[in-house]
């Protein structure tokens with residue numbers, strides 16, 4: 232299996248972490264956990280330039296996140312706070328690290344653009360571009376968005392009445408000497424690559440948007456990749472152009488290289504090209520046009536997929552601090568404190584804007600999804616099954632006849648009827664489907680497959696009414712066999728379901744596995760310890776990892792307590 236290297240954007244250190252940052256990094260985490268599970272991945276070292284795991288079945292799943300620190304606004308904010316830019320960057324990078332730790336993200340590395348391992352390599356790449364004849368010196372005049380630190384095209388400036396499309400603040404007309412990258416030279420090659428590789432740009436709506444801007448008669452102009460260094464200290468922060476200290480590398484160009492510098496070492500080289508660059512829709516142009524053209528100029532293979540998700544809005548409106556509907560880290564922490572971190576992860580991962588449309592973070596919706604999918608879904612179903620095993624089988628997996636089929640038919644939450652005629656076959660079919668969905672980064676769909684399984688087990692219990700059979704099991708041995716078969720099938724189906732739910736809810740599923748004595752983790756106490764076998768083996772019905780007769784099943788407390796829809800949203804402290 233090829234390596235799976237997934238990246239998130241690197242975040243500006245002058246902002247505090249919020250739902251947008253946490254969401255992208257969480258989705259990357261869920262995708263990486265699915266991949267580790269599929270491969271039976273061994274644990275990867277966490278943060279700090281260490282090696283990717285090698286030589287094991289799970290070789291090569293690697294999640295990179297980090298911070299973008301050479302922006303001019305870092306200098307401005309640092310000055311306002313009376314500290315040096317580096318101190319300011321250190322402080323805020325630590326906040327992002329803590330935020331992702333809080334979100335339960337298992338990243339293999341956290342790159343910061345002020346680290347020598349990054350900033351010392353960037354001039355070398357630029358020198359290569361120069362040697363290749365793709366960089367020249369000139370003068371640039373254009374509409375600059377100071378808040379975003381980027382130029383916008385004349386068309387975009389006009390469309391937005393010469394205001395920033397992001398912040399709404401006025402754009403500034405600027406002329407400055409700079410180095411240009413010959414983007415125009417790569418237009419035809421990029422266009423062909425996008426046309427030939429539908430998976431390169433996703434979702435499809437974003438692909439069409441970019442194609443319309445890359446396909447002739449559209450023209451790609453050369454782009455400035457440097458900014459002049461002046462007496463203003465703000466202009467002295469950043470990576471210098473090779474052999475020309477009067478210019479520094481434009482922060483966006485510096486930042487894009489992070490994806491490459493992080494793995495440009497002998498131990499990690501095999502990870503390139505990335506399987507997925509994940510990001511929000513606002514920064515797709517840099518990733519889908521500028522970055523691939525630079526890679527072509529460097530003669531480096533292109534990433535497999537560039538995936539740009541939509542945005543979160545909140546309670547039906549664009550998030551804004553003044554409206555008071557901004558979902559910042561503290562708000563997310565308040566949700567996790569009341570409903571559990573895994574519930575927050577589940578909501579974000581299943582209801583988020585992974586497709587092109589924006590998604591709403593609404594309290595009523597959160598509670599509805601929490602109750603339907605978790606409290607009344609997996610939580611209730613697991614305690615129902617464990618309860619019956621406790622009561623009718625002395626808390627141990629019963630002997631069973633191996634009969635894994637009984638018809639059941641349920642309406643799934645998506646309204647589609649699902650049928651299980653034969654559990655082993657149903658499991659296999661769903662797993663195949665899930666693998667396809669994960670491959671296409673259809674994370675919510677893959678998680679819904681797990682959710683559908685829970686409904687199937689619930690439907691199965693409702694149809695076969697094991698609690699009624701239990702009343703007659705003492706006098707009728709045939710009924711007893713039937714009852715044990717049913718309970719076994721429920722437990723085994725839920726065990727397999729829990730594997731599919733793990734990427735979104737690693738902590739609750741690890742808890743369930745401990746109670747049911749069936750942990751597939753190398754260290755049952757550590758949800759980040761990797762898996763003892765690949766998913767195909769773990770999920771084999773009746774296979775080596777199945778629930779064997781005699782295995783103790785402990786019911787324990789509810790995995791998810793029911794939530795009261797009338798309770799007001801949690802407040803951040």
Ligand code: MSP
Nearest residue numbers: 240241242243251252299486487510511512542543
């Ligand atoms: N530093 C650049 C990225 C460089 S990558 C080589 C940057 N940083 S950022 O801190 O502004 O983070 C931007 C990321 O957060 C983008 O992916 C953006 O889409 C995402 N989000 C910001 N607000 C968001 C929402 N309301 N909803 C979802 N994601 C949003 O840009």
